[in-house]
Amino acid sequence: MAGAEDAGLTRHQAYARAAALEALGRRMFFDPSLSASGQMACASCHDPAHGFAPANALPVQRGGQDMRQPGLRAAPSLKYLQAVPPFTEHYFEADDEGDGSVDNGPTGGLTWDGRMDQRRDQALFPLFSAVEMANENADALAARARQAGFADDMRALYGSDIFNDGKKAAAAIGHALDVFQQSWRDFYPYSSKYDAYLAGRAQLSPQEARGLALFNDPAKGNCGNCHRSSPGNDGTPPQFTDYGLIAIGVPRNAAIPANADPKFFDLGVCGPLRTDLAGKPEYCGLFKTPSLRNVALRQSFFHNGKMHSLRDAVAFYVERDTDPGKWYPRDAAGHVRKFDDLPAQYQGNVNDEPPFGGKPGNTPRLSAQEIGDIVAFLGTLTDGYAR
Structure with missing residues (x-):
């Protein structure tokens, strides 16, 4: 037009x-x-x-x-x-x-299901x-x-x-x-403290610097695997997303009215709002990897708003597999209903790369202090930084 x-x-x-x-x-x-x-x-x-x-x-x-x-x-x-x-x-x-x-699989598009x-x-x-x-x-x-x-x-x-x-x-x-x-x-002003840091106009605090290192360490937070933190070779600022679509098994949120129906599941890329890929079960449970820029301004996290603090959002990644009882409900027999917002036939789609992985009782990849360090670093991604 x-x-x-x-x-x-x-x-x-x-x-x-x-x-x-x-x-x-x-x-x-x-x-x-x-x-x-x-x-x-x-x-x-x-x-x-x-x-x-x-x-x-x-x-x-x-x-x-x-x-x-x-x-x-x-x-x-x-x-x-x-x-x-x-x-x-x-x-x-x-x-x-x-x-x-x-081949990095499904990538790109707007909205949670692209x-x-x-x-x-x-x-x-x-x-x-x-x-x-x-x-x-x-x-x-x-x-x-x-x-x-x-x-x-x-x-x-x-x-x-x-x-x-x-x-x-x-x-x-x-x-x-x-x-x-x-x-x-x-x-897209690129006006955060982290942008100023990349431009040599600001210094990260010791905690923020530790958080950045943990964010990028593939054996620790491994956040940078999907939320890219480095500028492109052409100098473009980091977007803090790879634009991929991924299943991470976020717990079901009973506060969403549609979830009152136990037969209803929001399956992301394979439905219900997206219909063109409904016949591809390997896409069920996949949702867009959002940019983490300004993430500290949010009051709910993930596609279903299940978490209400940035610390909980980070901790979920770290403890999902090592302490599933902290995040998922239990059935009448006391067994943890892991991945309770995804039908059993699609649970194999859930990502298990670090910091996911491990078994209940294992030591998580990040300590409580290290989780706090990453949260502090994420606070540097808020636009409007002024020295």
Whole structure:
């Protein structure tokens, strides 16, 4: 859409148009008038003060026409999505990242299951989701945009006839939101203490430095295996994700209403929200590896929001196999129901690379102090650092 309208513009005009689109998308992002309830904006679940993630500790947010409909998954952060590659079932890393001959499996895409590749699609989805902004259709969204005072700007940017076709108007709204989410100052500023450290403008504390070493040590935290902490060979800042999709066996969260049905399972890449890979059991239980940037601002963790402290999230990795009784429920006979949020036939998909592994009673790979060191390091990934 942008290319056709930008054709023939001078550089000054193109910059002016881009600035106007960003401003329009910004206004839309924070305006609850675009929802059927009139109470939910994009920012309701993606608060800038919390890394464009929820400002609360709820495992799932509520929305819909009456603001009572619960979602199925925790709302992810919208920051640092600019470099996410399109979803592929077979990802081979570039030469500057790793061994290009190794198939790293399902990788990329947006949302927890990677089912969307375009940011404008991701931006539009909540506007029509029955558990989020709940617009009945494109015409209803277009009407709400007019009523909310966006008509003049949309006509100026997309043509005087933009509201003649609800689908085109809805696509324009998605495009404006997409342009706003390309604002580097808001969504990928690389302004954390760790970025300052990499640039030689800050020093890590002794605890933070220990945490970084443990984070990268393949025999200890091994976090850097999936959450890459080193700049690319071309100097690009680390994204703290490899964009992969992985099963880690997070415990079932009874606080999610859908989980009241013992037959319901959120299987990630193989359903229920993603349907194109439902016939591939090897993908069941896999969820996106999110960036850890701004992770210390979150109040719930993992796709189901089961953990509510960063320390617990780190400790789960370390103790899942050595102390499963700490994390999983027990059955009537007292046996630990490990991987209780994944049917037995898919439990072989669960990753067991370090720091996972070991047997109950074994010494975990990280001590309590070392867990604290990693948590301290993760705190250096919060944007807005000032010396």
